[in-house]
Amino acid sequence: MDNNIIIFRTDRIGDLLVSCPAIISIKKNIKNSNITLIASQKNYEYAKGLNIFDEVYKFPSNIFLKIFFIFKLIKKRFDYVFVFDGKERSIITSCLIRSKNKVALTPKIKKIYKIFNIKFFKDDDETNLNQIFQDFLSYLNINGKINHFNFLKDKTNNKFSSEIEISDYIHIHFDEKWFSELYISKYTNISPNYNEFVTFLDTISDLNDVLITTGLVDFTLIDELKKNYFKKISDKIFLKKNKNKLVYFIYKPSFDDLESLLRKTKILISCHGSITHAANSFDNKKIDILEENKLNFYKRFTTCLKNYHPIYRSKFNLLSNQILNKII
Secondary structure (H helix, E strand, O other): OOEEEEEEOOOOHHHHHHHHHHHHHHHHHOOOEEEEEEEOOOOHHHHHOOOOOOEEEEOOOOHHHHHHHHHHHHOOEOOEEEEOOOOHHHHHHHHHOEOOOEEEEEOOOOHHHHHOOOEEEEOOOOOOHHHHHHHHHHHOOOOOOOOOOOHHHHOOOOOHHHHOOOOOEEEEEEOHHHOHHHOOOOOOOOOOOHHHHHHHHHHHOOOOOEEEEEOOOOOHHHHHHHHHOOEEOOOOEEEEEEOOEEEEEEOOOOHHHHHHHHOOEEEEEEEOOHHHHHHOOOOOEEEEEEOHHHHHHHHHHHOOOOOEEEEEOOOHHHHHHHHHHHHO
């Protein structure tokens, strides 16, 4: 007989990645598990390709569709309910689901929660998330230590990396997080200009082949690089030859594309995010750019990362020197 499990992770790809080692431990330690994931618009398609879940549903945004969706869920029986996302909508839905075993993460344990048949674990923004997830398992008498941190190695490679000629490259993930006005305004602004960034690329491409990937947000420097520094190969791929080294620029890759590229990455340089956690499945060095006054927050996510080298946000002329020191 199946053990039916429902998991709520209605947020982003990075949050889902952080949860996957715990979910795999649940799957391996509950016999005959059948796992349903409730995902969000942002992580639904990606979750379907992970080959971890038996069913994946998208939590609707329309109020009437939500009611219909919740009604369908409560008609089913689940042996275990896990609310990994801490969202109020997930907690409310889980309250209505029939199950004797329910655990939930929450940023604040409210008095009204006492009437629900759910064990709540407080997320205080400082506790290691994997420790909280391990406490989920212990509370429900699920044996097994969370340790499946390289789980993406088993995921199907979409072979995007075969479209480029290099491997063992220095990989720079250059997204909006490098500009505080496009990300979190209170964070230290890195904000390289065109000349600074090109000088940096020329310097590191003397040492190694280089690959740059962007996020999904456009900004001026991306347009300048595409127009003035690189030669267009396709809509996604641009190239610059520097002496005997190659510098590739990959414009708006999908997350599956990023995974494929990470399989051949020697050193990843990025502002902390989902790509940092995806990289942990592969053999590479991670240079992770953090806001210094948020270290306790980042530690919740980074204790399981291997070959991990944090540096702190600063103006690009200073940050580039920190990066070079970590590369050499």
